[in-house]
Structure formats: structure tokens, C-alpha cells
Amino acid sequence: xxxxxxxxxxxxxxxxxxxxxxxxxxxxxxxxxxxxxxxxxxxxxxxxxxxxxxxxxxxxxxxxxxxxxxxxxxxxxxxxxxxxxxxxxxxxxxxxxxxxxxxxxxxxxxxxxxxxxxxxxxxxxxxxxxxxxxxxxxxxxxxxxxxxxxxxxxxxxxxxxxxxxxxxxxxxxxxx
Amino acid sequence: xxxxxxxxxxxxxxxxxxxxxxxxxxxxxxxxxxxxxxxxxxxxxxxxxxxxxxxxxxxxxxxxxxxxxxxxxxxxxxxxxxxxxxxxxxxxxxxxxxxxxxxxxxxxxxxxxxxxxxxxxxxxxxxxxxxxxxxxxxxxxxxxxxxxxxxxxxxxxxxxxxxxxxxxxxxxxxxxxxxxxxxxxxxxxxxxxxxxxxxxxxxxxxxxxxxxxxxxxxxxxxxxxxxxxxxxxxxxxxxxxxxxxxxxxxxxxxxxxxxxxxxxxxxxxxxxxxxxxxxxxxxxxxxxxxxxxxxxxxxxxxxxxxxxxxxxxxxxxxxxxx
Ligand SMILES: Cc1cc2nc3c(=O)[nH]c(=O)nc-3n(C[C@H](O)[C@H](O)[C@H](O)COP(=O)(O)OP(=O)(O)OC[C@H]3O[C@@H](n4cnc5c(N)ncnc54)[C@H](O)[C@@H]3O)c2cc1C
Ligand code: SF4
Ligand code: FES
Ligand code: FES
Numbered sequence: 001x002x003x004x005x006x007x008x009x010x011x012x013x014x015x016x017x018x019x020x021x022x023x024x025x026x027x028x029x030x031x032x033x034x035x036x037x038x039x040x041x042x043x044x045x046x047x048x049x050x051x052x053x054x055x056x057x058x059x060x061x062x063x064x065x066x067x068x069x070x071x072x073x074x075x076x077x078x079x080x081x082x083x084x085x086x087x088x089x090x091x092x093x094x095x096x097x098x099x100x101x102x103x104x105x106x107x108x109x110x111x112x113x114x115x116x117x118x119x120x121x122x123x124x125x126x127x128x129x130x131x132x133x134x135x136x137x138x139x140x141x142x143x144x145x146x147x148x149x150x151x152x153x154x155x156x157x158x159x160x161x162x163x164x165x166x167x168x169x170x171x172x173x174x175x176x
Numbered sequence: 177x178x179x180x181x182x183x184x185x186x187x188x189x190x191x192x193x194x195x196x197x198x199x200x201x202x203x204x205x206x207x208x209x210x211x212x213x214x215x216x217x218x219x220x221x222x223x224x225x226x227x228x229x230x231x232x233x234x235x236x237x238x239x240x241x242x243x244x245x246x247x248x249x250x251x252x253x254x255x256x257x258x259x260x261x262x263x264x265x266x267x268x269x270x271x272x273x274x275x276x277x278x279x280x281x282x283x284x285x286x287x288x289x290x291x292x293x294x295x296x297x298x299x300x301x302x303x304x305x306x307x308x309x310x311x312x313x314x315x316x317x318x319x320x321x322x323x324x325x326x327x328x329x330x331x332x333x334x335x336x337x338x339x340x341x342x343x344x345x346x347x348x349x350x351x352x353x354x355x356x357x358x359x360x361x362x363x364x365x366x367x368x369x370x371x372x373x374x375x376x377x378x379x380x381x382x383x384x385x386x387x388x389x390x391x392x393x394x395x396x397x398x399x400x401x402x403x404x405x406x407x408x409x410x411x412x413x414x415x416x417x418x419x420x421x422x423x424x425x426x427x428x429x430x431x432x433x434x435x436x437x438x439x440x441x442x443x444x445x446x447x448x449x450x451x452x453x454x455x456x457x458x459x460x461x462x463x464x465x466x467x468x469x470x471x472x473x474x475x476x477x478x479x480x481x482x483x484x485x486x487x488x489x490x491x492x493x494x495x496x497x498x
Contacts, residue, residue, distance in 0.1 A: 001182075019182035019219070022206070042207050043273060055246075055275045061203045062276065065182055066221050113271060121250045124266040124405070129255040144405035145270020 003068045007031060008077030019065045024048045026064035027074060035075035035104045039147070046146035049105040049112075050074050056112035058145075075104035078111060087111050090163035091156070098150035106146045110160045113142045117164075134164050178215040185220045188227065193351035193379045196220035200242060201276035203269075204285045211293055213286075213302055222280075227383060230254070235389035238347075241280035241382045245335065246271070248279060257390035260414055263397040264338035270406050280382035283336055283346065283362060286373060287329035287436075288408055290314060300326045301370040308370075316474035317410065320482070321466075322435040327370030328472055330433055331363050332408045337432035338397060340440055341414040344387050350380035359385070360430075363437030370436075391426055393418030394493045399432070400485055409433035411482045417493035424448050424494065429486070431465065434478060441465045453494035458487045 003014045007027070014030050024041075027033045027050070039047030041060045048060040051073040079085035087107050090096070097103045114134075122129040123141050132138050139157050148156065185191045191198055197216035199205050200223060208214035227240035230251050237258070239248060248254060249265040269277060291297045291309035298307035310318055310328050318328040339359040346357045363374045376382065396415045401407040412432035418425050427448040431439040444464035451457055462483040469479050 018179065020177050020179065042210065043203055046270065046272060049272055056272050057276050058203070058272045061201075061206050061273075063182070063199075063202065063206070063221075065184075066199070066202065066223060068184075109272065116246075116271065119250075121246065122255065122262060122266060124263065129259055129262055141405050142271055144403075145272045 001065060003065055005064075005067055005069075006071045007033065008073055014064065016065065019063055021064045022060050023050070023052075023062045023064050023067055023072070024059035027059060027072070033074050033076050036108075037101055037104055039102070039105075044147070045102070045105075046109055047102050047105040049109045049146065051108055051112050054112075054115070056109050073108070075108055078107070085111070086166070087114075087159070087163045090159040094155045094159035094162060095152075096155045096159035097148075097152050102146060102148045102150075106143070106148070106156055109143060109146045110156075110163070114160075114164055116142070134161070136161065139164075177209050178212060180209075180216055181218045183218075183220060185222050185225050188222075188225050188349065188381055188383060191220045191222060191225070192349050192381050194218075194220065195378075198222045198280070198381060200278040200281040201244070201273075202281075203273050203277050204281060208286065208293075212295060213293060222381075233386055237387045239279050239385045239387065241278060241384055243279050245269070245274040245277040245279070245282060248335075249274065254387075258338075258342055258387055258395070260342060260395035260397055260416055261335070261338045261387070263395065264334040264399075264412075264414060267397055267399045267409075267412070268334040279335075279385055282333055283339075283382060283385075284374070284376070285333050288317065288332045289329040290317075292329065301329060301366070301373075304369070304371045311472065314474060315472040317408070317433075318472050318475050319435050320469045320471055320475060320478045321431075321439055322365045322437070323470070323472075324366045324368065324370070326368050327366035327436070329366065329370065329436060331373070331435070331437050332433070334397070334399065334409060334412060334432060336363065337412055337414045337430045337438040339385060339387075340438035341416060341428045341430035342387055342391070343428070344385050346382060347384045347386060348376060348380045348382050350377055354383070356386075360438065360440050366436045373436075391416050391418060391428065393426060396489050396493055398485055398489050400481060411478055411485050413482075413485050413489045414438075415489045415493055417490070419494060423450055423452050425450065429461075429465070431482065431486075434469075434482060439465075441467075443467075448490070453490065455487065455491075458490045459483070461490070462486050 037047040039045035043061040196218040228242040249262040297309040344359040399412040416428040444461045
């Protein structure tokens, strides 16, 4: 069966002889996009997070065939060395990683999460279910689907807060 | 994973009455297929059948089976009229999972009993007649209410607990037509057939869930678990309380994490309804809820935990109201 995906803006067609291929394995093994990581392969860690049709999902818990016709963005698609996305820059500035294995998933998840906040989505912390202010607690709650075995959480939260504010603090530091 | 055939269904008719297993978000089914706990021969991808809208239905709402959990929780009318449902959904899983998980799939999610996942151990739910490893085994997350000698598993979800408290109705269609099942009766007790989680029959598909008119009042979903986020409930309490002249004029309660289904106790609601709130009354309501509760060893703590959580929720729901 043929599966056509638009990955990072380019159309890619895969010939699958078996539907047992997760979206994650299709990206890593068939399309050589190894930036997306496999941690648990069971939806528990977030390392495999990619953005599908504008939304963050765990690519390990989806079949590639289910995404025929979909638009997929991976870590390779949001920025490249020399031209990094603001969220990638913020992770570097704040040292938001140690081994780096969870990082692509963290960055993809955080990128889409900020969109969700812009759209006014509530979280379990939004008591009145109204639009949320992005406090550190809100960042932690909304990022709870991304685990970091190196426990870089404080720096990850710093990086996301900074990126959400447009990288103001870092720019000020650069200027100083 | 065992081999399977796959097809993309274009409408519910492509699925209803077939032997194909629907796959929606895939967040529970694929997990279980990777463990070979689930081994369907044929998967019907239901992501393109429609049924993905939230519509007004008189004073109520009709939620399509393919509405994503994120969309349901963020829907303005749900936040306004049925905030309990938004809160319960947002208390579950992660942002990524809620973006894929659907109304139908969430209702159908299977237990998180460790032995159910472990092919090397007996489990009546996975392999009927093989025995139950949780009885006398590790059973910290298991049921304190409605369990049987064959299975002590819990239904693990949050969304259905809110739907039960809200008197929602599950609309399903099978080869013989449509029927409705009260959300409270959708899941069943394990009895001597724990392989059956709920009342959906072979060939039937969930089309939608109907929410009756808003109740008003305070809506609280309190979930107690090992982590503050991204963990299943040990005990959860869904409550709607409407106050009128210092009395509780309407009370709806449902409990998660304690039984094979969202647990509803009409006697406890009746005890509270029409009364002025007091700690003593809350305690008597807890007695009614916990009537027949039995610990299995590691989960004994759930009995006092449910009592304390109910007390705290009722205190919060009635505090400051006249
Ligand atoms: C790490 C992790 C943490 C989680 N934490 C929580 C939590 O805290 N609280 C919680 O409530 N849930 C939690 N979940 C479970 C999650 O909510 C479910 O996996 C999800 O709701 C299932 O929906 P789905 O659409 O992905 O279902 P699928 O995986 O696609 O399907 C599940 C089942 O439903 C059947 N099905 C799907 N649609 C229909 C239909 N329309 N008619 C009939 N049958 C249908 C399928 O055949 C299958 O048997 C967690 C899951 C993971 C992986
Ligand atoms: S509690 Fe139920 S699901 Fe768990 S081992 Fe026993 S029979 Fe299986
Ligand atoms: S690899 Fe997908 S969530 Fe862990
Ligand atoms: S940086 Fe090592 S797992 Fe997060």
C-alpha cells in the first residue's frame, strides 16, 4: 500500500507491504529522519512527539498508514544548524538538556503547546477553565507528557518560558 | 505485533456489523497490540467516518465518537455548561495523547492491571479461565467495590466518570439498528465474564455521547494519584452540587479508580439532596458509598482515601454558598 505524507513541507511516498509500521518507525527508518526519538514506544515518554496537521502527538502510538494525506513536522523541519527555531535556541541558551535524547520531543511538544495556549485551551490547572497565563506550573502541567531521564526540568521550563516571551531575556543578555 | 489487515472506513456503515476492530486515536489499542494483549485480524481506521462534531441537542449536546479529547475539553459550550467533563478529561493522560484520543476510544479503553499486560501470568480478562493473578498478588491499583472472585480490575479512565455523573447517554449502532445506553450502565461489573468490559456488542459501534441539559452549580473533579500529572487515578471523585437557600438541591456523584466501572451510588446522593451541608452528613454519605467496600491488601488505603476525598470535594462544593 502507498502512503503519502507531507513531511516538513515535502511530499514523500512510502510503499508499505505491511501496515505494522508506526509513524515513528516510518520517519526514522524509511525517511531517515532520525531526529525524532524512540524512548518507550508505548506513549509514556514523549520522545517521539511530532506535529501532525498542527497538533502534537506521540508518533509511536499511530500507524503510518493512518496518516496518508497528513502534514507532519519533525524536529528537522522547524530549524537546522545555522537557522534554528526560537525554541531550539532557547533550549541551547538555557542548557535545557544533558544527554539530549528527550530534547527533540521536548522542543516539538513545547512548540505546539504554545500554540494551544494561544488558542485559549485550558489545562487541569485552569480553575475556571478560562484562558491561561503561562506560569511555570502551567508549563510543567502542559509538558507532563515529556519525560527527561536526565531530569533537566528546571532548565527546560526556563527555556520554554523564555521562548514564550519571545526570547527577550536572552536578547537582553546578549546585548549586555 | 501480530499481522493484521487494515482498511480506511469512509462511513460508519463500513464498520457496523463487520468483524473489524475500529482503531481511532490508537493510543490504547496500539499499545496493547504491541504487547500482543490485543491481536485483531482486521483493523477499520475510523478516523475518516465523520462523527467528529459537537452539536446542540435541545438544551443538551451531542458529542461525536471521533471528537478528540482535547477538542471536547476546550469546547466553549462544554466549558460553560458541563465543566465537570472538561476537568475530568484534562486530568487524564498528556497533551499529546488527548490530541489523538477520541470520545469512543476513551470509553472503550481497557484496564491498566499489570497482569492484564503481562502475557506470562494468568489473567481471566485476557485469557478467560486462566485465573486472576491480582487476587493475592500485587493489587495496589485494584478495585475496592463491585469486584468478583474472577477479576478485581478497575476501569481506569476519567472522562467516563464525569459522563456518568452527568447522566450522559452513549448512542451506539449495530447490525440491528441503533440503541442507547446510559453512561452509568455502559461499563459492567466483572462477574464471571471479566473479558467483557462493557455492554457494547460485537458488530456495534459507538456513534456519539449525548449530554442532557446543564445542571448548573459547582463542578469538581478531584483525582488522587501518585504524580500530580500524567498518571491514572487511584481514586477520583466527580461531583456536581447545586445549592439553594443553604441546602444542596441537586447532588451528582461518581467515583473513578475504585471499580470495574464508574461507580455511582444513588443512595448517597439521596442522603445529601435537600439537606444543609455538614461534616457529619458528608461522612454518612461516604458510609453509603463505601457500603460493601473490600480491600485486597495493597489497595486497602483506597477505602479511607475515598472517604477523605469525598469529604474534601463536598466541603469545597458547598463552601461559602447560602
Ligand atoms: C501513557 C498514557 C497515559 C494515560 N493516562 C490516562 C489517564 O490519566 N486518564 C485516562 O482517562 N486515560 C488515560 N490514558 C488512556 C487514553 O485516554 C486512551 O488511550 C484513549 O482515550 C483511547 O482513545 P483512542 O481514540 O486512542 O482509542 P483507540 O486506542 O483507537 O481504541 C481503543 C478501543 O476503543 C475501540 N473503539 C474506538 N473507537 C470506537 C468506536 N467509535 N466504537 C466502538 N469501539 C471503538 C477500539 O476498537 C479499541 O478497542 C492514557 C494513555 C496512555 C498511553
Ligand atoms: S484483576 Fe482482572 S485484569 Fe487483573 S489479573 Fe485479575 S482477571 Fe486479569
Ligand atoms: S516513544 Fe512514543 S511516547 Fe515514548
Ligand atoms: S536530556 Fe537526557 S533524557 Fe532529557
